[in-house]
Amino acid sequence: MVNNLVDLNLFGGAYKNTRVLVTGDTGFKGAWLVKWLEMMGADICGYAQDYISLPNHHKLLNLKYHTIIADVNDFDFLLKTIDEFKPQIIFHLAAQALVRQSYKQPLTTFQTNIMGTANILEASRLSNCVKAVVNITSDKCYQNNEWVWGYKETDAMGGFDPYSASKGCSELITSSYRNAFGSDEFLIASCRAGNVIGGGDWAEDRLIPDMIKALQSGKTTIIRSPQSTRPWQHVLEPLSGYLLVGQKLLASQKNFAEGWNFGPSSLSQISVAKISSMLKDLWNFKIEFKPDCDAPHEACLLKLDCAKANTFLHWYPIWDINKTLSATVQWYKTYMQENKILTAQQIADYVADARNLKMTWCCDEA
Numbered sequence: 262m263v264n265n266l267v268d269l270n271l272f273g274g275a276y277k278n279t280r281v282l283v284t285g286d287t288g289f290k291g292a293w294l295v296k297w298l299e300m301m302g303a304d305i306c307g308y309a310q311d312y313i314s315l316p317n318h319h320k321l322l323n324l325k326y327h328t329i330i331a332d333v334n335d336f337d338f339l340l341k342t343i344d345e346f347k348p349q350i351i352f353h354l355a356a357q358a359l360v361r362q363s364y365k366q367p368l369t370t371f372q373t374n375i376m377g378t379a380n381i382l383e384a385s386r387l388s389n390c391v392k393a394v395v396n397i398t399s400d401k402c403y404q405n406n407e408w409v410w411g412y413k414e415t416d417a418m419g420g421f422d423p424y425s426a427s428k429g430c431s432e433l434i435t436s437s438y439r440n441a442f443g444s445d446e447f448l449i450a451s452c453r454a455g456n457v458i459g460g461g462d463w464a465e466d467r468l469i470p471d472m473i474k475a476l477q478s479g480k481t482t483i484i485r486s487p488q489s490t491r492p493w494q495h496v497l498e499p500l501s502g503y504l505l506v507g508q509k510l511l512a513s514q515k516n517f518a519e520g521w522n523f524g525p526s527s528l529s530q531i532s533v534a535k536i537s538s539m540l541k542d543l544w545n546f547k548i549e550f551k552p553d554c555d556a557p558h559e560a561c562l563l564k565l566d567c568a569k570a571n572t573f574l575h576w577y578p579i580w581d582i583n584k585t586l587s588a589t590v591q592w593y594k595t596y597m598q599e600n601k602i603l604t605a606q607q608i609a610d611y612v613a614d615a616r617n618l619k620m621t622w623c624c625d626e627a
């Protein structure tokens with residue numbers, strides 16, 4: 262059955278009946294993650310802010326677990342939530358996740374992304390139940406040198422704009438907690454992924470959501486940074502990496518309590534112009550390239566080196582850029598034309614493709 266993956270023993274069965282707290286579950290990535298966790302039999306609690314606008318993927322999924330609508334900046338309430346739910350693992354995704362928004366609201370961005378991370382780690386440390394924390398940061402945490410090479414986990418943290426700097430700081434806090442307070446019973450990792458795409462994203466100032474919204478209202482999408490290169494990947498790709506790292510931490514494998522890159526193959530690291538033209542071939546999007554000279558600074562060239570995840574986690578991307586784009590367009594088309602949500606089906610398809618490729622996280626052994 263497409264909604265139930267329990268018998269497949271994915272990630273060594275690490276999530277079956279495991280208590281998992283997901284912050285930011287009402288967001289784009291969070292909704293896909295909680296759906297996948299639900300399909301693997303996890304006992305989930307969400308912690309996020311309410312939907313900013315509708316439609317919202319999380320709401321459309323109509324999931325049965327409890328989401329607490331609260332602020333990661335409210336330390337006392339966070340601690341109380343953790344004390345009551347007693348998660349074994351936390352996936353921390355709650356963030357102000359948009360670069361342009363960070364120019365408008367730098368303090369909120371710093372508060373949520375930096376102190377929010379510290380609050381999660383401190384509340385986890387004080388609890389006697391949290392065994393593992395997986396902090397989700399970004400490829401933008403690295404000091405961007407606008408070079409052609411992919412950033413490695415050992416490269417310097419940095420960040421020109423407030424969002425990127427907040428993610429660099431979130432990484433530094435994560436490694437400080439790991440160094441100062443990590444133990445065999447309390448393992449902390451961080452994950453850095455690229456530009457994530459897939460169905461169900463309606464955020465502002467992101468390429469595909471902007472194209473979908475323009476299509477719905479018969480407008481043309483203005484492409485403001487056509488020459489920027491990004492590591493595009495389907496949302497399920499980094500999620501498989503996060504879940505794999507979580508599995509290792511839950512199994513007390515402390516060598517995995519580190520930072521990890523989860524990016525696409527180099528063929529998917531393409532320009533905004535190229536990806537928007539490829540999308541135009543799949544649906545009747547109208548696009549116009551009009552570079553915006555007054556736009557706030559954003560990195561131009563951004564690539565991730567994933568040799569560490571390939572070597573030590575045996576993690577690899579499953580879907581190439583063509584499959585990633587066709588699955589994304591298919592998700593929105595099915596929602597807009599048939600009012601159907603393909604999320605569970607696409608997770609099952611992704612898992613089937615990963616099993617065909619014999620990915621280690623799909624093998625049956627615990």
Ligand SMILES: NC(=O)c1ccc[n+]([C@@H]2O[C@H](COP(=O)([O-])OP(=O)(O)OC[C@H]3O[C@@H](n4cnc5c(N)ncnc54)[C@H](O)[C@@H]3O)[C@@H](O)[C@H]2O)c1
Pocket residue numbers: 284285286287288289290291308309310311331332333334353354355356357358359373377397398399400454455456457458464
């Ligand atoms: N989407 C991408 O392309 C991408 C790329 C790299 C990294 N990331 C990172 O992945 C994570 C998830 O990103 P997303 O695309 O799902 O973002 P999103 O904006 O869709 O969702 C953000 C989530 O965080 C919650 N949140 C925001 N402020 C909060 C607060 N103060 N207290 C509690 N919850 C709060 C929101 O309610 C929402 O659930 C973020 O950390 C983001 O920085 C995203």
